[in-house]
Structures are given as C-alpha cells and as structure tokens.
Amino acid sequence: KCPLNYNEKLKSQNELDSSLDLWSRVDVQTCTKWGAPIMWEGTFDPGDFDRHHIQKRTSVALTVFAIGRYLEVYLKEFLKSAEQYFMVELPVTYYIFTDIPEFVPKVKLMKQRHMKVIQVKNQKRWQDISMLRMKTIADFIESHIQHWHQYIFCFDVDQVFVGRFGSEALGETVGLLHAFYYRSHVKDYTYDRNPESAAYMVTGDFYYHAAIFGGTWQGVKNITEFCHQGIMKDKEKNIEALWHDESHLNKYFWLHKPSKVLSPEYCWSTIIGFRFDIRVHRLLWATKFYDILRT
Numbered sequence: 001k002c003p004l005n006y007n008e009k010l011k012s013q014n015e016l017d018s019s020l021d022l023w024s025r026v027d028v029q030t031c032t033k034w035g036a037p038i039m040w041e042g043t044f045d046p047g048d049f050d051r052h053h054i055q056k057r058t059s060v061a062l063t064v065f066a067i068g069r070y071l072e073v074y075l076k077e078f079l080k081s082a083e084q085y086f087m088v089e090l091p092v093t094y095y096i097f098t099d100i101p102e103f104v105p106k107v108k109l110m111k112q113r114h115m116k117v118i119q120v121k122n123q124k125r126w127q128d129i130s131m132l133r134m135k136t137i138a139d140f141i142e143s144h145i146q147h148w149h150q151y152i153f154c155f156d157v158d159q160v161f162v163g164r165f166g167s168e169a170l171g172e173t174v175g176l177l178h179a180f181y182y183r184s185h186v187k188d189y190t191y192d193r194n195p196e197s198a199a200y201m202v203t204g205d206f207y208y209h210a211a212i213f214g215g216t217w218q219g220v221k222n223i224t225e226f227c228h229q230g231i232m233k234d235k236e237k238n239i240e241a242l243w244h245d246e247s248h249l250n251k252y253f254w255l256h257k258p259s260k261v262l263s264p265e266y267c268w269s270t271i272i273g274f275r276f277d278i279r280v281h282r283l284l285w286a287t288k289f290y291d292i293l294r295t
C-alpha cells in the first residue's frame with residue numbers, strides 16, 4: 001500500500017486513496033516518493049470513489065478557455081465528449097472563458113450539469129492567452145467558485161474525452177504526467193533553464209503537463225496565484241519561461257508536491273503510438289493546427 005503522508009484535508013478521501021491497490025500494477029510507478037498515488041488503470045475501484053463523492057455531494061467546476069479560433073475548432077467536441085465521460089456521476093458546471101460568447105455551441109447537458117460563459121479579452125500573442133489563464137482562474141475562484149464547488153479542474157480545449165475521467169481524479173492538488181516525458185530521464189525534462197526566470201529549475205520529480213490540473217478550490221487557488229506571480233515577475237524582467245504557464249506549474253509542483261498524480265492515460269497522444277502500460281485512453285489530444293491557429 002501507498003504510505004500516504006501528504007496533507008489531504010478530506011479525511012475520507014485520504015482513506016479512499018490509501019485503499020488503492022498499488023501493487024496490482026508492477027509495470028508502472030503507482031506511488032510518488034512523497035506518498036501520493038499515481039492513478040493508473042487497475043489500481044482503483046471507480047465505484048468506491050463515485051459512491052464517496054455522491055454521498056459527500058461533491059460538486060465540480062471545470063474551466064476551459066476557447067479564445068479566437070479555438071472556439072470554433074475545438075469547443076463543441078470537447079464539451080460533447082465531457083458530457084459522456086467527465087465525472088458523469090457528479091454535478092458539474094462548465095465555465096467557458098471566451099472572447100465571443102455568442103458563438104459558444106449549444107450542447108445538450110445531462111441532469112445536474114450546467115454551463116456558464118464568461119467573456120474575457122483576447123490577447124495578441126498565444127503565449128499571453130495561455131499564461132493569462134492563471135490569473136483569470138485565480139480571480140474566478142475568489143469571486144465565484146469557492147462559494148459553489150469543492151473541486152475544480154482546469155483543461156486545455158484542444159482535447160477530447162474518450163473514456164472515463166471520473167472522481168478518482170479528485171484530490172487536494174492534482175498534476176498530470178506529460179505523455180511525452182513519463183518515461184524520460186529527469187535531465188531530458190523541458191523545465192525552464194534560465195536562472196533569471198521564476199520558473200527556473202535544475203531538477204525535479206516529473207514533467208507535468210499543464211493541459212490538465214486540478215484540486216480543491218483552495219489548492220487550485222494556490223497553484224494559479226503562484227504561477228501568475230511568477231509570470232508577472234518574468235514580465236518585469238522582459239523574459240518568458242520556456243513553456244510559459246507550464247514551466248511555472250512545474251515549478252509549483254516541485255516546491256509543493258501534488259497530493260495526487262494522474263497517469264498519462266488521462267491525457268494521451270496517439271502520435272506516440274502503442275504502449276503496453278497505457279491500458280485505457282481517457283482523454284486524447286486533438287489534432288493541432290498551429291499553422292492556422294498560431295498566427
């Protein structure tokens with residue numbers, strides 16, 4: 001069993017996590033060295049988590065940004081597939097941040113599921129669109145989410161759910177192993193290597209993918225505020241971290257270890273091809289059209 005020693009505030013969630021059968025997968029790492037579970041197919045009973053969170057009346061916020069052409073290209077498939085696979089047993093509210101609210105597609109939602117559209121400004125550079133999400137999410141947790149939801153998950157829009165993405169993913173702070181790096185050596189992780197940047201790192205535990213992160217509203221508030229502060233410090237110096245918000249997220253999780261880690265099953269890329277340890281696909285990267293989307 002995983003020697004859970006992290007500070008998980010919800011005691012019974014902690015008990016649930018420590019009930020994971022971490023030895024049922026010997027082909028992959030199922031526990032971090034600080035005792036957080038790494039969620040792989042076969043190590044948990046989905047029903048246990050669902051029953052726990054239904055009983056707790058857990059409510060989940062999902063944030064997604066669809067600015068400029070990303071709205072027409074990705075949002076509809078993202079939402080339709082989320083309705084099929086994302087925390088389907090629980091009340092979920094989608095918070096869609098966009099510059100063109102009137103173009104948000106009409107998607108039929110199940111019972112207990114809601115959608116709210118929030119208008120935000122476009123930015124000239126895609127890097128700024130990506131990075132500014134941290135500030136927008138932090139502010140929105142403060143003004144809204146903390147009053148309505150215990151948990152929040154933040155997603156890139158250029159991906160599609162294809163399998164269960166359920167309540168087993170909930171935890172105090174949750175990071176995702178990047179599909180391209182989960183088997184790489186730490187020296188090959190693409191951390192920011194500029195000592196001037198707030199995101200600068202020499203070494204680390206994993207390479208986390210910023211396309212998905214989540215946690216309790218308190219946990220995600222800490223993550224997003226930290227990242228935003230780092231981004232602003234860099235801007236004052238006229239520098240930018242190598243992978244923008246993702247570099248700062250990696251720095252956060254190095255200094256403040258996540259209480260739960262998601263395996264790359266939770267955000268897989270078919271470009272990588274077949275891997276024995278990837279037993280299910282839960283979310284897949286959509287095709288990137290950088291030539292038309294990043295002008």
Ligand code: UDP
Nearest residue numbers: 064065066067068070126129130156157158
């Ligand atoms: N995004 C957006 N409009 C843009 C650029 C980015 O809405 O013009 C949002 C969108 O949610 C996207 C995320 O920011 O998924 C991160 O950008 P992107 O997915 O292009 O980065 P990548 O995953 O390729 O590193």
Ligand code: MN
Nearest residue numbers: 156157158211
């Ligand atoms: Mn993306």
